[in-house]
Amino acid sequence: MATAVIIGGSTAGLAGALALARAGHRVEVLERDPGTPPGRPADAPAQWQRPTVPQSVHSHAFGSLGVNLLREEYPEVYRELVAAGAAEIRLGDRKPPFLDDPSDRPEDAELNMLACRRSLFDLVLRQAVANHPGIVLRTGCTVRGLEFAAEGSPRVTGVRLEDGEQVAADLVIDAAGRRSPVGDWLAAAGLPAGEVRSSSCEITYYTRHYRALTKAPAGPLNRGFGAGGLWDSYTAVLFLGDNDTFSISLGVLPQDKELKGLRTEEAFTAAVAATPLLAPWLAPTVSEPISPVYAMGGLDNSLRTAPAEPVQGLFAVGDSAATTNPAYGRGVSLALAQVRLLVQVLTEHPQVGAEQSAAYAAGAERLLRPWFEDSVQNDAGRAGLWRATAEGVRPLGPPPGVLTFGQVAEAGGTDAVVWRRVARMMMTLATPETVYADGEVRDRVLRALSGGSRPGFPGASRAQLVEAVAKAAANSDS
Structure with a gap:
């Protein structure tokens, strides 16, 4: 050898x-x-x-491809992680609440994650x-x-x-x-x-870690491994962690000067509090912060x-x-x-x-x-949306017949076939073409999105987010 x-x-x-x-x-x-x-x-x-x-x-987020490889090829490492407090998550047990068919399928057994x-x-x-x-x-x-x-x-x-x-x-x-x-x-x-x-990924991340003070989730876990969303000028996602911890990451455009204040604890907290989906997690009886705010940019x-x-x-x-x-x-x-x-x-x-x-x-x-x-394609679409929002102009839509991640993710909230395809792609178990190049998925997405209003998970508008960050900065300076 x-x-x-x-x-x-x-x-x-x-x-x-x-x-x-x-x-x-x-x-x-x-x-x-x-x-x-x-x-x-x-x-x-x-x-x-x-x-x-x-x-x-x-x-x-430790996705299914990696977690399954870990269990199969490094079983003692997997056991030690669980013994050290990493939580096992089965996405098949955490399907979206509004699916048209919530029944289990054999392939759902592969949708495993670790909160760690x-x-x-x-x-x-x-x-x-x-x-x-x-x-x-x-x-x-x-x-x-x-x-x-x-x-x-x-x-x-x-x-x-x-x-x-x-x-x-x-x-x-x-x-x-x-x-x-x-x-x-x-x-x-x-x-x-x-x-x-x-x-360039055209995003800067701000992250803070918390210790949960209660066992029950403070809000809906719309992402299985946590909760979050992507809105018109930012993304905010909560990740469940090991040993009763969780983290929240906010992402914005690197050049968005009005949101630079997110690096401070006051502005970060204000931005999360302005996000209805995540605000309940910061209640004093629900959690306590255990880290400063970390920033990471320059990502490609x-x-x-x-x-x-x-x-x-x-x-x-x-x-x-x-x-x-x-x-x-x-x-x-x-x-x-x-x-x-x-x-x-x-x-x-x-x-x-x-x-x-x-x-x-x-x-x-x-x-x-x-x-x-x-990643290049999705980042370009998301960054284009955020720039348009910041500039107050209408964002460019995708070319005719081309599905976006936002569309398939939204349709996956109600259509079980689309949800399963998107989940497998997000967990790196199946390539993107199994979603974007599949005629059945395209038809199902278009049908799901043609039905009028759909249940959603609220975030803050850009105006609300900018105001929250500005007020926090002003309060910290006074």
Whole structure:
């Protein structure tokens, strides 16, 4: 079996280490963060500071593809997560209340999720890696370059650390994240790095975490894993978490100056209070805040396409290969799916070389491209709506015959067939074409939307939201 070195010790790197070690490979994980996590997973959200993983403090949705892979291929990790307080969610038990046919179908058994904070998830995964005899986990190690068989050779033989140490390996796994430097290292060596397609998500997120003081939900869980909606100038979503916690994330246009104040606790609270669907969750008898407001921007949808002749022995997983808007909750699922693909390729093509590299490149392209393109399209439509609202103009509608996510999501509130298709797509179990390119779904959506007024979940108008944020800012300054 091969020796593998993994650049990065976040979700993709840690899961990759476990999967490769179980397949018989010798694995070394190089993580640049020198921080020491707490011993108890439940302490991770409060005590584990991770500057190299800024998304760890934001809301996460652990969707069905990833959760099912976790249960099947990492069963001890799944058990530890549940034991540490992660809550199991079955979306089939939380169907929309107005469905025309609420009966169960066999495929609903696949609609599984975990309510869990990201730091707890990663700590349980990291402990499994640290306890595995076939894996060496090194922290405080910054990788500065790749090593090659010879100058200009398209075959990697390891990596070079900041202090000059060379770590030899048959395989190098790039799990360094969305700002991975590996492409730059390849270009500097005169080797093809592949094309990177990138498109701004055009959204800034603000997140705060809370501890629930009651067991019963304070309002309808219209998203199964939580509650929320997307309205004319913002999105607000509540995510159920582990150990009686939940988080709320607000998303707005990065350039929306009137909503910049959401970074403050007063304005954030005022915006949630102005959202009727979520306001009850902030009642003093219902919850208490347990974190400041975290902000995250500069987000892109990106896809790295391998060159015609990929560098041999080098494989990208996780955000190093592709990123999508975090709102869609697909990052962990796609990372685990890439890891599974990598192990399959190494099993079928054990010899490092062009055939092995081409097989992985082709599989990764098939896996990732549909989700990248779907995110780009949906983000463009949503950002266009928000800009039009802010400018006081009528938003452009979709081309004739083209369904939008908003339309299929709305129709899924009453039509059981559409709900199931949308749920499977949102859980990364079925590709977007199974919704948008299906004639039956299109007909059902149009029928569902032609029936007049439909039950909805209220948000704030732009005027109400801007006023709430402005008043909170004025009160905090006085």
